[in-house]
Amino acid sequence: MKNITKIIKQMTLEEKAALCTGASPWTTTPIERLGVPELTVSDGPHGVRRVADVDSLLEKSLPATCFPTASCMASTWDVELIQQLGEAIAEECVALKVDVVLGPGANMKRIPQGGRNFEYYSEDPYLAGKMATSFIHGVQGKGVGTSLKHYATNNQEYQRLTINSVVDERTLREIYLPAFEMAVKNAHPWTVMCAYNRLNGTYCSEHHKLLVDILENEWGFEGFVVSDWGAVHDRIASLKGGVDLEMPGPRELRVKAVVDAVKNGSLEEARLDDAVRRILEILFKASQTPKGGSFDEATHHALARRVAGEGMVLLKNNGILPLKDPQHIAVIGRSAKNAYFQGGGSSHINPTQVDVPFVELQILAANAELSYAEGYPADESYRQEMIDEAVLLARASEVALLYICLPETKESEGYDRPDLDLTTQQVSLINAVSAVQPNTVVIINNGAPVVMSEWIEGPAAVLEAWMMGQAGGGAIADVLYGKVNPSGRLAESFPLRLVDTPAYINYPGGNGDVRYGEGIFIGYRYYDAKQVPVLFPFGYGLSYTSFTFTNLKVSTQTFKDVDGLEVSVDVTNTGKLTGKEVVQVYVHDHKSGLVRPPKELKGFAKVELQPGETKTITIPLDFRAFAYYHPGYKQWITEDGEFDILVGASATDIRNVQKVQLQSTLELPSLLNRYSTLREWLEDEQGKSVLMPMVQQMTSMMRDTFGGEGSEGIGMDVSGFMMDMPFMDMLYFFSSDLPTTPEEVVDGLLAQVHGKERYAGAVISPGDRR
Numbered sequence: 001m002k003n004i005t006k007i008i009k010q011m012t013l014e015e016k017a018a019l020c021t022g023a024s025p026w027t028t029t030p031i032e033r034l035g036v037p038e039l040t041v042s043d044g045p046h047g048v049r050r051v052a053d054v055d056s057l058l059e060k061s062l063p064a065t066c067f068p069t070a071s072c073m074a075s076t077w078d079v080e081l082i083q084q085l086g087e088a089i090a091e092e093c094v095a096l097k098v099d100v101v102l103g104p105g106a107n108m109k110r111i112p113q114g115g116r117n118f119e120y121y122s123e124d125p126y127l128a129g130k131m132a133t134s135f136i137h138g139v140q141g142k143g144v145g146t147s148l149k150h151y152a153t154n155n156q157e158y159q160r161l162t163i164n165s166v167v168d169e170r171t172l173r174e175i176y177l178p179a180f181e182m183a184v185k186n187a188h189p190w191t192v193m194c195a196y197n198r199l200n201g202t203y204c205s206e207h208h209k210l211l212v213d214i215l216e217n218e219w220g221f222e223g224f225v226v227s228d229w230g231a232v233h234d235r236i237a238s239l240k241g242g243v244d245l246e247m248p249g250p251r252e253l254r255v256k257a258v259v260d261a262v263k264n265g266s267l268e269e270a271r272l273d274d275a276v277r278r279i280l281e282i283l284f285k286a287s288q289t290p291k292g293g294s295f296d297e298a299t300h301h302a303l304a305r306r307v308a309g310e311g312m313v314l315l316k317n318n319g320i321l322p323l324k325d326p327q328h329i330a331v332i333g334r335s336a337k338n339a340y341f342q343g344g345g346s347s348h349i350n351p352t353q354v355d356v357p358f359v360e361l362q363i364l365a366a367n368a369e370l371s372y373a374e375g376y377p378a379d380e381s382y383r384q385e386m387i388d389e390a391v392l393l394a395r396a397s398e399v400a401l402l403y404i405c406l407p408e409t410k411e412s413e414g415y416d417r418p419d420l421d422l423t424t425q426q427v428s429l430i431n432a433v434s435a436v437q438p439n440t441v442v443i444i445n446n447g448a449p450v451v452m453s454e455w456i457e458g459p460a461a462v463l464e465a466w467m468m469g470q471a472g473g474g475a476i477a478d479v480l481y482g483k484v485n486p487s488g489r490l491a492e493s494f495p496l497r498l499v500d501t502p503a504y505i506n507y508p509g510g511n512g513d514v515r516y517g518e519g520i521f522i523g524y525r526y527y528d529a530k531q532v533p534v535l536f537p538f539g540y541g542l543s544y545t546s547f548t549f550t551n552l553k554v555s556t557q558t559f560k561d562v563d564g565l566e567v568s569v570d571v572t573n574t575g576k577l578t579g580k581e582v583v584q585v586y587v588h589d590h591k592s593g594l595v596r597p598p599k600e601l602k603g604f605a606k607v608e609l610q611p612g613e614t615k616t617i618t619i620p621l622d623f624r625a626f627a628y629y630h631p632g633y634k635q636w637i638t639e640d641g642e643f644d645i646l647v648g649a650s651a652t653d654i655r656n657v658q659k660v661q662l663q664s665t666l667e668l669p670s671l672l673n674r675y676s677t678l679r680e681w682l683e684d685e686q687g688k689s690v691l692m693p694m695v696q697q698m699t700s701m702m703r704d705t706f707g708g709e710g711s712e713g714i715g716m717d718v719s720g721f722m723m724d725m726p727f728m729d730m731l732y733f734f735s736s737d738l739p740t741t742p743e744e745v746v747d748g749l750l751a752q753v754h755g756k757e758r759y760a761g762a763v764i765s766p767g768d769r770r
């Protein structure tokens with residue numbers, strides 16, 4: 001390894017500043033005289049978008065495997081498979097001479113209409129964190145870097161470059177940061193990309209708390225922070241805030257600004273040196289992986305097909321699937337011939353090849369006669385004659401396979417979807433075809449949920465095929481014909497209506513702000529708590545076989561938070577086909593100081609079983625599985641008490657429940673302060689013991705002051721009212737009986753509680769009455 005300290009000493013100020021700004025949209029600035037090579041980065045995250053000419057931002061990239069996008073990846077719930085996918089992407093990076101791939105994206109799907117939701121994993125931070133961790137392990141295990149993005153709260157495309165996400169601390173810690181945290185702590189991404197937007201008033205590209213206090217100091221991130229492309233507004237503020245590398249380049253004025261700032265003392269050179277050191281460390285690490293050669297296109301295409309097959313979710317099936325060798329099949333829908341397999345924007349891959357769904361179907365349906373109708377146009381126009389043609393074909397066949405995809409421009413980086421609807425033409429088409437053909441199967445390609453109430457009753461089966469990557473056409477055929485038994489499970493809830501969704505009234509925000517008013521209640525956390533019915537719940541998906549969960553056990557009924565526990569359950573394949581089930585473990589807290597969601601995913605495992613086979617699945621639950629973030633204590637806390645361990649096949653299909661008892665090992669400081677209410681004093685163990693002597697006297701004084709314990713006079717429960725009054729204010733009613741001011745009395749009590757010097761005058765004695 002190079003002696004980085006020595007290199008930094010030899011660098012001029014200008015060279016340091018230049019290293020911290022891109023030389024081109026995709027490369028850093030090399031320093032030949034010191035043997036510092038350039039570092040090449042490319043998008044991500046479901047393939048490599050390597051442009052041949054690094055000076056070009058948007059040109060068509062070199063061919064690479066387009067894997068299914070993140071929504072599909074996450075629906076596999078298969079951490080090993082996603083690691084393999086990461087390895088394949090790394091091999092392509094090596095061949096295409098890319099040092100760092102710009103992914104994965106670990107943002108939460110706060111709103112289903114988010115334009116980039118197809119690039120993100122889940123509405124659940126645990127699942128998203130697991131996926132991001134596996135992806136990074138896969139890529140970096142092969143000596144190629146990743147860029148975990150977009151850190152943080154980049155949850156909508158509307159005004160994404162400027163919007164201010166207003167998020168309370170607990171929500172940030174429990175919902176929007178944990179996927180990043182898990183990936184940083186467990187997989188150590190080489191780089192993290194800061195988001196475009198502002199968070200609570202500060203651009204993420206200048207957010208010291210986010211980039212330095214939390215990312216570096218709390219989580220121990222050792223790589224470098226790169227700006228999202230164009231996210232830096234004030235280069236000096238961004239360096240101070242924690243952005244090491246500004247992209248894209250070249251930006252000579254920025255280099256000059258950094259040089260000037262160091263010279264005039266407004267930026268400490270030590271901070272610049274730290275950024276330089278972070279970049280150099282990654283740069284030299286990357287240079288240890290020799291680049292060039294080729295990658296195995298066929299193997300990667302096959303892997304893309306596997307991932308697509310594993311991620312597709314069978315939403316509805318009356319038994320028509322798997323297909324039983326129908327002889328006449330009507331194939332309807334233009335996406336049967338024009339595969340819809342990825343979204344628009346920076347993640348857009350130039351695929352090495354594309355499986356055409358129709359062609360792949362014909363291979364598996366070797367004995368069947370396939371007829372085809374386009375069904376709907378590429379745009380949103382209405383064409384009745386296309387529907388009529390499709391109906392004729394469907395009527396004359398045994399089965400109608402309807403390939404439906406969203407219009408291409410609907411799902412893209414840069415803007416959100418205005419609704420969750422298919423086109424009017426598509427809805428009419430589905431209804432018209434399923435009215436004449438009971439064996440209608442709808443296959444939908446989309447990156448995020450669509451609503452289905454207007455048509456879901458009609459078809460016999462519905463397959464969610466996602467943005468399925470370049471090999472997805474084959475994967476659809478695999479699932480339809482049962483070559484692959486569907487095992488995808490939704491990584492996000494499918495709502496019945498857009499208006500039912502958690503952030504509906506807080507989106508898109510106004511006056512530059514979007515307020516995360518739903519707090520920790522996003523996705524199933526919201527639907528559960530509000531008892532809002534959904535179309536398909538989080539974790540849901542059908543199989544061609546069936547499973548039972550029995551014999552749920554916990555390693556211990558009573559446990560200490562730091563020890564955690566293990567949950568085990570027997571999963572049996574009770575059907576006739578080999579298949580895979582996803583065992584999902586949720587935790588429910590019976591009672592907590594702050595409101596918590598009814599249940600939260602804290603563990604899962606995917607298991608393959610032969611017919612009749614049983615396997616025991618063991619899933620560990622640690623401290624964090626039971627903890628919540630307390631903004632008062634500014635830390636994750638646990639509380640003594642009862643929890644339910646819920647094991648199920650989706651968020652609404654809980655099969656087994658086991659009660660456990662947690663013992664907290666935390667010794668939390670008291671949160672009592674001058675404005676704490678009497679109730680808070682009495683609920684606080686230390687506060688209660690300090691206060692008790694006073695309370696007795698006060699009860700009798702209250703009787704004197706208010707005339708009796710109740711208060712028939714004004715028809716309200718005065719004692720309840722008093723309980724919720726700041727204790728200090730309450731003392732004002734008796735201030736003439738106090739030896740000193742209420743403020744001093746309370747400060748004295750607080751001094752005892754917080755372990756400072758004892759306050760002598762806190763106890764009122766009758767003799768003290770003035």
Ligand code: BGC
Pocket residue numbers: 043102149150228229346
């Ligand atoms: C996107 C990033 C991407 C970058 C480089 C930005 O607009 O938000 O996800 O990595 O461009 O293409």
